[in-house]
Amino acid sequence: MINKAKYNCIKELNKKGAPVVIVAVTQEIEAIINACNENGIKVEGLSDNETRKVNKKIKGLDVIHTTSLPKKFPKARLIIAYHNIQEIVDQLTSMGYEDFYSPLEILKNYDVSKHEHNLSQSYIKNKILISVKSHEAYFDESLVHLRSLDIVITTKCSMKCESCANLMQYYTSPQNTDDKILTAVDNLNKNVDEISEFRIIGGEPLVNKNWHKIVNGVAEQDSNHKIFVYTNGTIPVKDDILKSFHGKNINFYITDYGKLSLNIDKLEQSLKSHKINYYRRPVGNWVDCSSIRKHNRSPKDNAIMFKECCAKQFYTLLSGKLYTCPFISNAYELKAIPNNPMDYVDLLENNENLRGKIKRLVKMEKFFPGCDYCDGRPYDPTTAKVYDGKGLIVAGKQTQSPMPFKKIET
Numbered sequence: 001m002i003n004k005a006k007y008n009c010i011k012e013l014n015k016k017g018a019p020v021v022i023v024a025v026t027q028e029i030e031a032i033i034n035a036c037n038e039n040g041i042k043v044e045g046l047s048d049n050e051t052r053k054v055n056k057k058i059k060g061l062d063v064i065h066t067t068s069l070p071k072k073f074p075k076a077r078l079i080i081a082y083h084n085i086q087e088i089v090d091q092l093t094s095m096g097y098e099d100f101y102s103p104l105e106i107l108k109n110y111d112v113s114k115h116e117h118n119l120s121q122s123y124i125k126n127k128i129l130i131s132v133k134s135h136e137a138y139f140d141e142s143l144v145h146l147r148s149l150d151i152v153i154t155t156k157c158s159m160k161c162e163s164c165a166n167l168m169q170y171y172t173s174p175q176n177t178d179d180k181i182l183t184a185v186d187n188l189n190k191n192v193d194e195i196s197e198f199r200i201i202g203g204e205p206l207v208n209k210n211w212h213k214i215v216n217g218v219a220e221q222d223s224n225h226k227i228f229v230y231t232n233g234t235i236p237v238k239d240d241i242l243k244s245f246h247g248k249n250i251n252f253y254i255t256d257y258g259k260l261s262l263n264i265d266k267l268e269q270s271l272k273s274h275k276i277n278y279y280r281r282p283v284g285n286w287v288d289c290s291s292i293r294k295h296n297r298s299p300k301d302n303a304i305m306f307k308e309c310c311a312k313q314f315y316t317l318l319s320g321k322l323y324t325c326p327f328i329s330n331a332y333e334l335k336a337i338p339n340n341p342m343d344y345v346d347l348l349e350n351n352e353n354l355r356g357k358i359k360r361l362v363k364m365e366k367f368f369p370g371c372d373y374c375d376g377r378p379y380d381p382t383t384a385k386v387y388d389g390k391g392l393i394v395a396g397k398q399t400q401s402p403m404p405f406k407k408i409e410t
């Protein structure tokens with residue numbers, strides 16, 4: 001039996017019954033807790049699959065690891081906050097739970113201005129809108145919905161992390177993207193129902209001297225576009241560039257690498273003075289996932305690894321092609337894996353059935369050929385069934401020169 005999350009959470013969760021727990025500590029978690037309180041839903045706890053998010057309190061509620069749920073809450077009614085709802089429903093079903101709810105009903109009517117949040121009001125508003133779109137797409141399977149699109153505008157980086165999940169450590173001749181990037185974004189937009197979040201990434205996107213033109217270009221394609229620039233805080237931004245972002249939905253996501261993020265305070269000050277939304281997050285630990293090697297796994301094992309992967313919906317646009325994740329996109333760009341058209345959709349080729357091809361990629365449930373070259377990227381490496389990496393590693397360790405890898409012979 002396939003369990004599904006239900007829409008009508010207000011009526012159901014106001015009835016007496018098993019404790020209510022919210023699963024997945026997303027950036028909009030505070031809003032979901034507030035919305036529950038406002039609608040009379042008493043939340044007893046929170047859970048997440050990522051170790052770095054557990055053993056904390058949020059709004060007085062303990063965050064426990066999702067695998068520990070049965071111990072603390074043998075019976076529970078579960079609100080799934082995560083954007084890939086069915087994935088969490090499947091996990092919880094295998095743990096014996098059967099009562100699941102989407103927070104869509106309570107989030108749709110949530111008024112950000114009536115509540116206080118740790119993140120800025122407009123940042124949280126964006127996150128709620130993005131969450132609402134993901135949950136709407138869950139209830140309407142005909143939609144082709146991308147919760148996010150990573151637009152790689154350069155493979156150059158101001159840092160060289162030896163375990164970069166985007167494989168920047170392997171590039172010997174990193175490049176900026178060409179001007180066709182906006183055409184590719186436009187072609188993608190025309191053939192899907194929704195892209196909730198456009199993430200401008202690299203490498204370090206600010207290394208590309210045209211980065212702001214690309215950001216403005218994506219913003220000007222549609223005023224509804226929500227854009228997040230992902231930066232490592234090494235490069236300050238000039239005032240005239242930030243001025244050109246005024247009135248557009250452009251946000252910054254800054255990863256704080258401590259001393260390595262040389263200009264992070266300066267960048268933060270500039271964003272503040274231009275009233276541009278940002279989120280600054282300490283780098284924390286990483287799950288090792290950057291080795292490129294052929295595993296020759298059975299289809300069954302690759303399917304398990306894909307199911308456990310946290311990055312399989314990090315849709316990535318690189319050199320005009322749409323991929324499901326940063327690993328396959330960069331491994332392909334590096335020519336470290338063989339060309340297999342099943343791994344991507346070429347957005348620049350003249351194609352009659354582009355929507356159909358994108359739909360196949362976005363709704364993939366098994367795995368991609370490129371997955372066999374990946375160690376896996378599970379939410380939690382300690383509980384993953386198929387994973388060949390080293391587990392949790394210290395983030396941001398630098399390499400002096402590009403790391404070696406085996407190129408595919410053509």
Ligand code: SF4
Pocket residue numbers: 157158159160161164165166167168169202203204232396
């Ligand atoms: S800062 Fe490190 S992790 Fe981020 S893109 Fe550059 S090399 Fe990769």
Ligand code: SF4
Pocket residue numbers: 305306309310311312324325326327328368370371372374375376377
């Ligand atoms: S290659 Fe497959 S398993 Fe690896 S990150 Fe991408 S989708 Fe996940």
